[in-house]
Amino acid sequence: MNALMHLQNSHLFYQSRQRRPVLDQARGVYMWDVDGRRYLDGSSGAMVCNIGHSNENVLDAMRRQMEKSTFGYRLHFETEAAERLATRTAGMCPEGVNRVFFVSGGSEAVESAIKLARQHALATGQGARWKVISRSPSYHGCTLGALAVTGYAPLTDPFTPMMRLMPKVPAPRAYLDGLDPADPATGAHYAAMLERCILAEGPDTVLAFMVEPVGGASTGALVPPAGYMEAVQAICRRHGVMLILDEVMTGAGRTGRFLAGEHWGLDPDIIVLSKGFAAGYVPLGAIAARDALVDAVLDAGGFLHGFTYAGNPLACAAGAAVIDEIEAQGLVGNAETMGAGLRRRLEALMERHQIIGDVRGCGLLLAFEFMADRARKTPLPAHLNAHRRFVDIAFDMGLIVYSRRTRDGIEGDHIMVCPPLIVNETHLDEIADTLDRALARYADEIAPALSVTV
Numbered sequence: 001m002n003a004l005m006h007l008q009n010s011h012l013f014y015q016s017r018q019r020r021p022v023l024d025q026a027r028g029v030y031m032w033d034v035d036g037r038r039y040l041d042g043s044s045g046a047m048v049c050n051i052g053h054s055n056e057n058v059l060d061a062m063r064r065q066m067e068k069s070t071f072g073y074r075l076h077f078e079t080e081a082a083e084r085l086a087t088r089t090a091g092m093c094p095e096g097v098n099r100v101f102f103v104s105g106g107s108e109a110v111e112s113a114i115k116l117a118r119q120h121a122l123a124t125g126q127g128a129r130w131k132v133i134s135r136s137p138s139y140h141g142c143t144l145g146a147l148a149v150t151g152y153a154p155l156t157d158p159f160t161p162m163m164r165l166m167p168k169v170p171a172p173r174a175y176l177d178g179l180d181p182a183d184p185a186t187g188a189h190y191a192a193m194l195e196r197c198i199l200a201e202g203p204d205t206v207l208a209f210m211v212e213p214v215g216g217a218s219t220g221a222l223v224p225p226a227g228y229m230e231a232v233q234a235i236c237r238r239h240g241v242m243l244i245l246d247e248v249m250t251g252a253g254r255t256g257r258f259l260a261g262e263h264w265g266l267d268p269d270i271i272v273l274s275k276g277f278a279a280g281y282v283p284l285g286a287i288a289a290r291d292a293l294v295d296a297v298l299d300a301g302g303f304l305h306g307f308t309y310a311g312n313p314l315a316c317a318a319g320a321a322v323i324d325e326i327e328a329q330g331l332v333g334n335a336e337t338m339g340a341g342l343r344r345r346l347e348a349l350m351e352r353h354q355i356i357g358d359v360r361g362c363g364l365l366l367a368f369e370f371m372a373d374r375a376r377k378t379p380l381p382a383h384l385n386a387h388r389r390f391v392d393i394a395f396d397m398g399l400i401v402y403s404r405r406t407r408d409g410i411e412g413d414h415i416m417v418c419p420p421l422i423v424n425e426t427h428l429d430e431i432a433d434t435l436d437r438a439l440a441r442y443a444d445e446i447a448p449a450l451s452v453t454v
Contacts, residue, residue: 026053050276061321106274107141123300187227213260220414221361252276256336256363
């Protein structure tokens with residue numbers, strides 16, 4: 001029986017009416033539907049399943065915790081699981097970033113970071129500071145507070161009347177602007193946009209700059225140009241603006257460092273974590289903040305914020321076990337090594353397929369962008385919906401990938417290729433081979449439309 005027959009009368013709804021096969025089981029980098037068809041998880045879900053599916057050590061840790069307790073409200077009890085994960089998390093962060101607050105996902109973590117920064121401003125006599133600058137395009141979450149710092153028109157525009165949008169600066173898309181990303185002058189060029197924004201808004205009103213060290217889905221694994229991250233950190237320090245690193249997608253080893261900020265030796269005020277932090281085993285996220293920042297807020301009367309499931313012991317037990325697996329299996333190093341191998345394969349595909357206009361990323365956070373004309377950087381016609389159609393073609397061939405649009409969410413289709421950090425060379429070959437076939441099929445499919453466009 002076809003998998004969809006099981007759920008003809010489903011009461012669920014999500015973003016659209018599109019239906020998918022019913023999931024039966026998942027092991028390692030593979031997933032199977034109830035009809036026995038196998039899929040390679042080439043995007044780790046939504047860049048979540050960093051250690052692969054059904055890791056027995058994590059499952060055992062969850063079972064042990066379930067036998068003790070599955071819930072303990074933070075106002076009633078402290079739990080060993082939460083304390084252990086907080087200690088492990090602080091140990092992965094830069095010196096001085098020692099205080100951890102748990103949530104259930106990335107959007108909650110972003111909200112928590114913004115509210116902590118604001119309460120610190122109030123606690124330290126800087127009440128005029130409330131503006132959080134971010135980039136466009138960017139994505140920081142789907143709640144109204146997180147959307148306010150998101151720069152992605154299709155997701156933000158419908159809700160603009162309901163929220164106070166925050167200032168934006170352009171993301172450093174050097175490849176689209178015809179600039180050399182290896183030239184420090186390019187990094188300085190984009191960083192200067194942040195300083196001009198701070199000065200235009202009024203430095204005394206700017207609370208924080210929130211940034212993904214390596215771009216996520218909104219920019220397709222955009223790696224900042226040379227000198228950019230160091231420059232924006234210096235600008236933030238110069239104007240008393242907090243630096244908040246959104247490591248929801250980049251954290252937990254994805255880029256070849258436990259935190260992507262390590263690539264540039266960054267020293268942030270707040271770090272936001274989720275996705276690979278618990279690797280899909282439970283809903284979990286966190287913010288890690290500087291001691292002095294948290295102490296000031298607590299001394300002023302406490303952090304006016306919280307969620308029912310904050311510090312849930314079952315979630316924390318899973319999170320700690322995920323970090324244990326990342327270390328025990330050397331997955332940060334594997335992400336760096338396998339990421340280099342995957343990038344080489346994607347670049348080879350770019351040589352074979354003219355519709356790939358750019359390959360970019362870091363570690364196992366990689367993407368390629370479609371273009372109708374690589375030399376002119378002309379995007380595919382938006383009406384083709386290439387990002388959606390290509391995902392469907394790859395899915396039909398047994399490969400799961402993820403997609404968005406690079407150019408403000410309106411055009412510039414890109415495909416995220418971000419498999420679990422446990423991948424090996426055989427898996428990379430399978431990913432590349434399937435992508436090759438999917439690209440050939442899609443190029444043939446759109447050839448008539450491109451010939452008319454050209």
